[in-house]
Amino acid sequence: MFIQEIISAEDILNKYDSFWVIWECLYPKLKELNEFAGYGFNEIIKSYLLAVPWWKKSAKEWRSLKSGNEAFFSRCVLDMGHNSVVLDAFAQFLNEIGSSFINSGLQWIVDLILKIEGQENVKLGVNTIYHLEIFVRRYVYLNRSKTKADQKINHKLVTILNFLISHGSVSAYMLREDIL
Structure with missing residues (x-):
């Protein structure tokens, strides 16, 4: 997949500025594809949000993610958050290479939940709940x-x-009882 090839190239070449220029150029098209959720574009959207399946489970950061990139992810939540695959991607991302964004991630996850909660027939990804449980436990810890x-x-x-x-x-029930 083209998006994953770009991520892989960045991982090898370490050209931070060039990578983010390309990523920003792709944004309008990915935002448009996001409107067609369920038409085979979900994996493209997840990859664009850096939730790719080949990160090592132990990888908790990526040199091409810096604090200045938080605005990009906030914009993704705002513009694409009505698609449940975005919640799935963020839940995975925040437990893997995006773990340094845990504080901003709390607000992102809340915003994503509020965007999809009122929709009918929302299909969550297979591991969405699992990733959210890990995220919230880690945040509380x-x-x-x-x-x-x-x-x-x-x-x-x-x-x-x-x-x-x-x-x-x-x-989640047990954790809620613990923090209230």
């Missing part, structure tokens, strides 16, 4: 004191946990 002290953070976590509970997650 790393931010235990903020979780209880900051009502805004607590509300965001409860939003995610309620979504997970509505999809049958027992661990």
Whole structure:
């Protein structure tokens, strides 16, 4: 797949600026493809959001991701978040090479859930719930004191946990009881 080839080339060549110029040039077309969810474009969208299947499970960062890239991902949530595959991609991304974006990721996940929650017949990816459970557990573990002290953070976590509970997650139920 062309998108994955670009990611692979960047991984080898390490041309950060060139990679992000190409990524920005692709954005309008990917935003357009996102409107045709379910027509075979989901894997392209996931790859564009850097949720590719060949990252090592131990990979928690990528040299071509920097804090300045948060605006790109925020824009993706805003423009493409109504497609459940975007939630799936972000859940995977935030547990893998995008793990350094955990704080922004909390808001991104909440926004994505709110965008798809009211839709009928939403199909989640096979591992979406699994990835969200891992993300929220890790967030609570790393931010235990903020979780209880900051009502805004607590509300965001409860939003995610309620979504997970509505999809049958027992661990989310137990975690919600722990943070309330």
